[in-house]
Amino acid sequence: MDNFNITTTATLRPELLEKTLQTFTDNLFKEDLQKAHLLINIDHAGVPNNDKEEITFRLIEIYKVLDSFDFGSYKINHGSKPHFPSAFMWTMKNIKYPLFFNLEEDWELLYEVDFQRMVSMFDRYKDLAHLRLSFFNSEEKTCKNWNKFLEWNGDFFEVPDDLRGVVGFCGHPSLNASNFMIECLPYISVSSNPEKQIKGHNMAIARIINRHRFGSFQEQNKLKAINDTGRQWMVKNNFKKAGSKAFFVEWEEC
Numbered sequence: 001m002d003n004f005n006i007t008t009t010a011t012l013r014p015e016l017l018e019k020t021l022q023t024f025t026d027n028l029f030k031e032d033l034q035k036a037h038l039l040i041n042i043d044h045a046g047v048p049n050n051d052k053e054e055i056t057f058r059l060i061e062i063y064k065v066l067d068s069f070d071f072g073s074y075k076i077n078h079g080s081k082p083h084f085p086s087a088f089m090w091t092m093k094n095i096k097y098p099l100f101f102n103l104e105e106d107w108e109l110l111y112e113v114d115f116q117r118m119v120s121m122f123d124r125y126k127d128l129a130h131l132r133l134s135f136f137n138s139e140e141k142t143c144k145n146w147n148k149f150l151e152w153n154g155d156f157f158e159v160p161d162d163l164r165g166v167v168g169f170c171g172h173p174s175l176n177a178s179n180f181m182i183e184c185l186p187y188i189s190v191s192s193n194p195e196k197q198i199k200g201h202n203m204a205i206a207r208i209i210n211r212h213r214f215g216s217f218q219e220q221n222k223l224k225a226i227n228d229t230g231r232q233w234m235v236k237n238n239f240k241k242a243g244s245k246a247f248f249v250e251w252e253e254c
């Protein structure tokens with residue numbers, strides 16, 4: 001296994017970050033975590049009334065969490081003015097290995113997934129840009145993704161050509177070809193959610209998308225692999241994503 005990056009956008013929620021890192025280490029990365037070089041942006045959001053003492057306490061807890069995992073290295077950027085597009089762009093502009101695993105702070109991996117085999121797909125399919133873990137149950141020949149369906153190609157559930165610009169790339173936990181993201185970066189603005197810009201409606205990015213493959217790394221007839229832990233936290237702590245959830249940029253208290 002070669003070195004790779006993990007890109008993480010996080011807030012001041014150390015308990016969620018710890019669960020994410022623990023389940024993905026136990027069920028996916030395992031000993032390969034030592035080859036992982038983490039790029040983590042910590043937005044100073046998630047603390048009621050922006051209490052400075054609580055912010056400091058949670059930052060200390062996050063550092064303790066990071067130090068408890070055997071990363072090859074980690075690099076931290078602090079967003080004192082929380083802004084998801086800026087956080088996303090910082091992580092992506094700092095990737096330096098051929099592959100990166102995108103892992104936001106609020107996901108749980110529910111069972112073991114073969115990371116080595118996942119990596120090998122990028123050798124087998126030279127134009128592969130993005131393989132995500134599935135938030136949806138799969139059948140024998142199809143796997144639902146939102147209201148679309150991916151097709152089994154013998155190795156993974158692949159996004160059909162005509163849907164690459166619709167459900168090709170997404171922010172779910174995924175292994176990605178760095179060259180694909182590097183090509184896209186000049187055409188991404190920090191004025192809106194970057195995940196929504198890596199779509200077919202952006203003509204420059206559409207040309208890049210159409211040269212690549214996208215898919216879901218999920219076994220046939222299998223329950224979903226990942227679970228979103230952030231929504232429950234937001235309800236419990238009276239936070240929400242400002243404006244449209246799909247086009248999320250900033251947090252706000254309820």
